[in-house]
Amino acid sequence: MQNTAPLPTTTTASKMQPFNNSLFGSFDDPLLNARAAALADIDVKNVPQLTNPLMRPHDMFSYSNYFTGIPDTSAATNIYQGLPSSSEPFDASVVVPTSSEDQMTPLQQVMAMQTYGAPPQFQYNMSHMTQHFTTSSLSTSNNITRYPIAPPTSELETDPRQLETFAEHFKQRRIKLGVTQADVGKALAHLKMPGVGSLSQSTICRFESLTLSHNNMVALKPILHSWLEKAEEAMKQKDTIGDINGILPNTDKKRKRTSIAAPEKRELEQFFKQQPRPSGERIASIADRLDLKKNVVRVWFCNQRQKQKRDFRSQFRARSAAAVMGPRVMPVVAGNGSNNNLKQGQGPYNGLPGFFD
DNA sequence: ATGCATGAGCT
C-alpha cells in the first residue's frame, strides 16, 4: 500500500567467505548402485495431482510440478546413472564436518564442475540434460558441487515418491547421527565424487524439505545418499573420527541483503497475482511506485516465480485433488551432437490467461 | 527455514 514508513528497503552487509572447497581430481568413489535396501523401510506416500499455472512448456519442471500425476521418464529428468558407491574403504573424515579447510582455485573448481576428468561412466549424457547439470552457477560462490556423475537410469531414481521418501529418510538419519545440515554440506566435498563439492546448509535444508526442483532433487539424491551411507558406517566404527582441521577466519568482504518492507511486499504480491511475469516497463513502473530499485523488483519477481514453483506442491499436497491435466511437455533435446543442445525452457508462456502484459 | 542475490547459459 503506501510506504510512508521509513524505507521500503534496507540493506545490511555481512561477511563473504573465500573459496574453501576441496575436491578435485581424485574420485575414488565408484558409482554405486543402489540403495533400495536403505530406503526399503520408508513408506511411500500418495501425491495428489495438480497443475501449476506458472509452468510453461519449456520450463524445467520443478519437483513440485512433477507431482502432476503425469509419469515422467523422459531423458530430461534422468540425470544420473547410478548412485554413489558405498563399497569402498571408509574414511570417517568424509562424514565429519571438518569445517572449511579445503582450498581450491577457481580453475580447479571450474574443472571439477565439468565432467572433463571423469571416466565415461561418470559423464553426463549431454543430450539428456539441461544446462544446469553441466555448469550451473559456476562462480556463484566458493562452493562447487553441482551435478556430477552420470544420468540416472531407472525410474526409481527419478520417481517423486522415491525422492520424497529418501528425503525424509535422509533427514531422520542425519538427525540421528547428530549432524547438522551445514555439516553435511561441507562433508560432501570429502566424498570426492567427480564434480561434487560442498553445498550450503540452505541447499541441504531445501533438499530435505523438498523445496527444490525435481531435477535438482534427482541430481542431489545420489550424492546425499552416498554421504549418508558413509555417515552410517562412520557411526559404527566410530572412534578415530578425526575432525581435524577446523578453524578458518572469516575476515572478508560483505554482501548486501535487501529487505523489502512489509507494505511494499504486500503490494508486490498483489502485482504478482495480477501478472507473475511483468514486462520490463511494468517492473520499472512498480519499482518506481514502491520506491524500490528496478533490479530489486525484477529479482523479487524472479524469486517469486521460482518460489511458486517449488512451493506449489506443498501448498496442495495432502489433498485429494486430482485435477488431471494435459500431458506435461518436456523439453525435447535433440542430441544432434552440437555443443549447445542443453536447452533451457523459455518458450512463450502458454499457461493460464491473464499472465501476460 | 527462507528472503534476496548471483551467475551460467540461453533466447
Place this chain on the structure above:
DNA sequence: GCTCATGCATA
C-alpha cells in the same frame, strides 16, 4: 531478461 541452481544473511 529469463530460468535455475545455489548461497549468504537473517528472521
